[in-house]
Amino acid sequence: MIETFLYVLAIVIAFLILSIRILREYERGVVFMLGRFWKVKGPGLIILIPGIQQMVKVSLRIVVLDVPSQDVISKDNVSVKVNAVVYFRAVDPEKSIIQVEDYHQAISQLAQTTLRSVLGQHDLDEMLTERDKLNNDIQEILDEQTDAWGVKVSNVEIKHMDLDESMIRAIAQQAEAERSRRAKVINAEGEQQAAGRLLEAARILSADPRAIQLRYLQTLKDISNQQSSTIVFPLPLELITPLLEATSKRQHKGGE
Incomplete structure (x- = not known):
């Protein structure tokens, strides 16, 4: 028992x-x-x-998937090695088991092909300057295609873009040329503004002869403060013209 x-x-x-x-x-x-x-x-x-x-x-936790480095040919025929990271999670356990054999492996392969496809439609400059937009485009495509597997792709981040040494030098030269161009433009704009200010000042001084005299006295004061052995005194035409006329009259009388 x-x-x-x-x-x-x-x-x-x-x-x-x-x-x-x-x-x-x-x-x-x-x-x-x-x-x-x-x-x-x-x-x-x-x-x-x-x-x-x-x-x-x-x-149901978020899975971090490291996408292996991919060889991408940009729209302007530049070869780039790009790798990324994908964040996703299963939101429908039934679909993630029944609809796909291994959704981790499936998403890894899909992310690699999508990365090459999306980046291949853009120029190198766009890859380097519009990374956020590219991340969003890849994320939307992956999320749409994995919805049938019960998986939600929450984020995609491009980590590295490896370029050849020759391309890095070309980009550096381009950046240097762009900085030089901006410096010349800023200098030209400064010259234009200075010329406009000088023209405005000339119009104000010409409106009243007393203003010219005050400016003349201020210039003499500035010259006197400088430690120089040679001083040039600018004389207004109002002072020189009568002297020239008187000298001309005396010469004319003497010739007669």
């Missing part, structure tokens, strides 16, 4: 061990009954019927 009881107890314990599953808060169990989908369970304590029900675990 005792042996029979112990035998039954051992069967019950073995049945419980095979039947009980515990799922964490971030896990879900896709349960199949006789090979057909039954329901999604979890988290917590799960009881299965051994031999009749089987369960596949699915994690």
